Amino acid sequence: MQTVKDITEAFSKIAGNHAQINSFRTSSFDEIAAEKLGVANYPMLYAQCTSAEINGGYTEFDFDVIIASYLIEEKHEKNDGMTDIYSQLLLVLQDVIAAFSLSASGATGSADSSWGLDLPIICEPFTARFTDMLTGWSSTFTVRIPNSINLCDAPFSA
Numbered sequence: 552m553q554t555v556k557d558i559t560e561a562f563s564k565i566a567g568n569h570a571q572i573n574s575f576r577t578s579s580f581d582e583i584a585a586e587k588l589g590v591a592n593y594p595m596l597y598a599q600c601t602s603a604e605i606n607g608g609y610t611e612f613d614f615d616v617i618i619a620s621y622l623i624e625e626k627h628e629k630n631d632g633m634t635d636i637y638s639q640l641l642l643v644l645q646d647v648i649a650a651f652s653l654s655a656s657g658a659t660g661s662a663d664s665s666w667g668l669d670l671p672i673i674c675e676p677f678t679a680r681f682t683d684m685l686t687g688w689s690s691t692f693t694v695r696i697p698n699s700i701n702l703c704d705a706p707f708s709a
Contacts, residue, residue, distance in 0.1 A: 553665075553666050553696045555600045555603075555612060558600070558612060558614065558666075558694050559577050559598060559600070561651060561654050562575065562577070562596065562598040562614075562616070562647075562651070563575045563577075564654075565596070565647055565650045565651060565654070566595075566596040566647075568650075569596075569643065569646060569647070569650070571594055571639075571643050572594055572595065572596050572618075572643065572647075573591065573592050573593055573594060573595060574588070574592040574593070574595040574596075575595065575596050575597075575598075576588075576595060576596075576597045577597065577598055577599055578599075580597065580599065580615070580617075590621050593619065593620045593621045594618060594619065594620040594639075594640060594643060594687070595618070595619055595620075596616070596617070596618055596647060597615070597616070597617040597618075597619065598614050598615070598616045598617075598692070599614060599615050600612055600613070600614050601613050601614065601615050601691075605698060606698070608697065608698065609695050609696060609697050609698050610695075610696050610698040611669075611693055611694065611695050611696075612693070612694045612696065613691055613692070613693055613694075614691065614692045614693075614694065615689065615690075615691060616644075616647070616689070616690045616691065616692050617687060617688065617689045617690070618640045618643050618644045618647065618687050618688050619640070619685050619686065619687030619688075620636050620639075620640060620685075620686055620687055621684065621685060621686070622636060622678070622684035622685075622686045632686075633678055633686055636686045636687065637676050637686070637687075637688070640686075640687045640688055641674065641676075641688055644674055644688050644690065648668075648672055648692075651668055651692065652668050652670075665696070665697050666694060666695065666696045666697070667694070667695045668692060668693070668694055668695075669692075669693040669694075669695060672690050672691070672692060673690060673691070674688045674689070674690045675688065675689050675690070676688055677689055
């Protein structure tokens with residue numbers, strides 16, 4: 552059975568293999584401000600589990616997934632810079648969705664191909680969530696993992 556750690560590692564591997572993503576974070580969302588991480592870590596991918604729903608045959612995990620970069624206002628007129636970043640980062644987020652879907656289906660050689668990603672994924676642009684003009688896209692990935700709800704595998708004494 553897959554765990555939150557396995558899903559987080561899949562996001563980390565995707566970020567590490569993508570040529571345009573410079574870092575991956577999964578800690579508190581407050582820690583992704585450029586003033587704390589440094590501009591060299593952007594664009595960055597953030598993924599954090601926010602909930603889990605256990606049903607009869609599966610567990611669904613919701614992950615907040617964000618792709619973000621730092622808008623340097625001196626280099627761009629504000630609107631043009633945001634438009635460029637929105638355009639570029641939506642393409643990167645589409646890459647992440649595609650790579651995660653392939654990872655979940657087993658196409659990338661993962662050990663357990665029984666998990667899935669619920670589509671469609673709604674992506675919302677944001678700017679200036681922090682004082683440093685952090686700009687990008689936020690989304691929620693719902694990852695479905697089989698769960699047999701089987702006491703034979705549970706660590707209970709007889």
